[in-house]
Amino acid sequence: MKTTDATRKLKIAVLFGGRSGEHEVSLASARSILAVLDPQKYEVIQVGITHEGAWLTGAKTRDLLEKGETTCLTPCTILPDPSKPGLYALRFTDHGTALEHITDIDVVFPVLHGTFGEDGTLQGLLEMADLAYVSAGVTGSSVGMDKGVFKDVMRANGIPVVEAIILLRSEIEKDIQNAIRKAEAVAAYPLFVKPANLGSSVGITKCNSRADLAEGLLEAAAYDR
Known part of the structure; x- marks a missing residue:
């Protein structure tokens, strides 16, 4: 047929x-x-x-x-x-x-x-x-x-978003303590770390302390730039 x-x-x-x-x-x-x-x-x-x-x-x-x-x-x-x-x-x-x-x-x-x-x-x-x-x-x-770019677009259009900071892998590897201080200046614990260019829950960490934050930053940096 x-x-x-x-x-x-x-x-x-x-x-x-x-x-x-x-x-x-x-x-x-x-x-x-x-x-x-x-x-x-x-x-x-x-x-x-x-x-x-x-x-x-x-x-x-x-x-x-x-x-x-x-x-x-x-x-x-x-x-x-x-x-x-x-x-x-x-x-x-x-x-x-x-x-x-x-x-x-x-x-x-x-x-x-x-x-x-x-x-x-x-x-x-x-x-x-x-x-x-x-x-x-x-x-x-x-x-x-790219969650960093996405937040910028939302802010530019008057849409409220949760405060955040973008940290590059190079910053974390060069001076993780300085990266931690920058993150702590954004908000109080608990803090959440997420690879900016991944979806799902891969690489996400809930951090209740500096030790958690250091571990979370290294985890996220392994997946993103």
């Missing part, structure tokens, strides 16, 4: 994993989303991104990525060139890397958490590729990801 526009399944590329500290959170989210996408309506293309940033696709990509059993998966990519739409396999040969078109994509569903997923970087790639995607745009994603 000939497929018409009315009966054709929508091709959805679901992206998950990623390079951020929220890799495992992303895999958990992807499990829930993949479970409810109606196979009668959608042709789902699973695309997993490793901790190192390699893109992989194939049957049961999410499950295999979670288990670390990725050798049977196909390295792949989305090109920023809108004249070459869809998902491409990377074929490694003695003469270099060749591209092989795998499938067209109607819409990309990013289920990536944290940096390189929610911060506008992926959104920028998809904009360049002229691919439809489920997400805020580049500006909204980048502003929403």
Whole structure:
């Protein structure tokens, strides 16, 4: 039977994993989303991104990525060139890397958490590729990801926000006691430390003392700049 526009399944590329500290959170989210996408309506293309940033696709990509059993998966990519739409396999040969078109994509569903997923970087790639995607745009994603910038935008628009201080990893590593003094000048204990560019609860610490604060600052600095 000939497929018409009315009966054709929508091709959805679901992206998950990623390079951020929220890799495992992303895999958990992807499990829930993949479970409810109606196979009668959608042709789902699973695309997993490793901790190192390699893109992989194939049957049961999410499950295999979670288990670390990725050798049977196909390295792949989305090109920023809108004249070459869809998902491409990377074929490694003695003469270099060749591209092989795998499938067209109607819409990309990013289920990536944290940096390189929610911060506008992926959104920028998809904009360049002229691919439809489920997400805020580049500006909204980048502003929403950086909590320091987000607070500045809120204040500039007269929206009250909790007092905070932005400390860079370099400041903490250079003189943690000075960083602690700066934080203590903002408010009384308990203080909360959070990586500015992560979501979920990764790297967040409730601090009731200087010792807690020192530990919390080092924890957050391990995840952010």
